[in-house]
Amino acid sequence: MKKVAVVVQDGTHMFGLGSICEVWAEPYHPEDDNPVFDFTVCSPTPGRITGSAGFDLFVEHGLEVLEDADLVCVAPKDDFTDQHPAAVQAVRRAAERGAVVSAHCTGVWLLGEAGLLDGRECTTHWRYGDQLQQAFPQATVRSEVLYVLDDGVLTGAGSAAGIDASLHLLRTVFGARTAATAARRIVMPPHRAGGQAQFVRAPVAQVEAESLSPLLAWALEHLDEPLTVERLAEQAHMSERTFARRFRDETGTTPLKWVTMQRVSLASELLEHSSLAVEQIAGRVGFGNAATLRHHFSAVLGTTPQAYRRTFCSLEAV
Incomplete structure (x- = not known):
């Protein structure tokens, strides 16, 4: 796994995008020998992309960067039931040729539209679990967990769980020491015990x-x-x-x-x-x-x- 590409659309959640960047986009970390990835942000509509937090992004690259990406991530967005058809098709093609595909929080809707949740276990933010299950009945939605990796498709719960999901994939591909080193750099535990229940029941x-x-x-x-x-x-x-x-x-x-x-x-x-x-x-x-x-x-x-x-x-x- 060398090339990582992230798909963003209008209404992008900045923290969701940032959680992906924290694990995969660090260009230089001399304190360790962890891998450095070829990281690119792309969009079906390159140029100015509206953000959900009062400021926007400028994205230079189009969806062509997904054609040879080893890991394709989907950032969450506001109007998650409205996914760009070109993005859906491009992510589906990436999965079909063998790329690992990842999304957390509302980004998982794009994977559902691409048919990548059918027959798989997945998760999303606990707030949207029932809605996701209704939208994609062929999926098995596990709203109680922080992340699920099922046959090359990684889904994570809301917000900070995007980091948990990425660290899990990093551990799966590169081993526990690499994941622990990355977690130490981010200043968080390499694995959080429990699931979303701790936040749903009595925060x-x-x-x-x-x-x-x-x-x-x-x-x-x-x-x-x-x-x-x-x-x-x-x-x-x-x-x-x-x-x-x-x-x-x-x-x-x-x-x-x-x-x-x-x-x-x-x-x-x-x-x-x-x-x-x-x-x-x-x-x-x-x-x-x-x-x-x-x-x-x-x-x-x-x-x-x-x-x-x-x-x-x-x-x-x-």
Whole structure:
């Protein structure tokens, strides 16, 4: 993946476009050896493109840049039910020749118009999930998650989740270390646990739930130990019932699911950057044995630890 092109139209959401630029458009970062991409913004109507925030863009390139792009991104826009036919056709052709196609928030409507959501799982901002499902009934809309990558089509939830989606694709293509390095440059975590539920259910309650931050840091240092709900609640000085409710309010998931995700994440790092045997890694991350590690690793990442290591193992660990 070398060439990245972004499609913008009138009414472009500037933060949505910016979230794409943060991951793929950085032209120079001497502090690391992450890849630098050939990044181009294009439009079906080159020239002045209206923005949604009171200022406009000037776009020099037309849709011809999509013809050899490895990754085609679609920026969200205001009137998302009105997609330019030429943009729809160009993105469809890019997907048909094998390019990865990405859109988040309302940009996903263009993918739907191009027929790229049919038979696939996808997501969008929780506000528009039902509307997206009604518009494209052959798709499976998962409004509770931050992003979905399904057979070369990446969709993300609203606003900042565009960065989450791009980091996930960066990790899938280039490995965990590259994604973590990019996340560090952007100053955000390489993976956010939970999904959109944490924002849909009780966004105002986030302040109260901040008391769990020390517990989460403690748990990350003790992944190799038994981390039951009872033990976590005791560490947080709460009843199990209060703790479970508070934990879901903060993370959007259950304590055991969160612990499992952290263990899988640590296992993937060790598979990439260490020569430890799978059985040793299972013990190090708290799964106990290789069979349990394989079960959870496959459930979360869709592959086995051995296959993951063959794909992403760094040279230093070979």
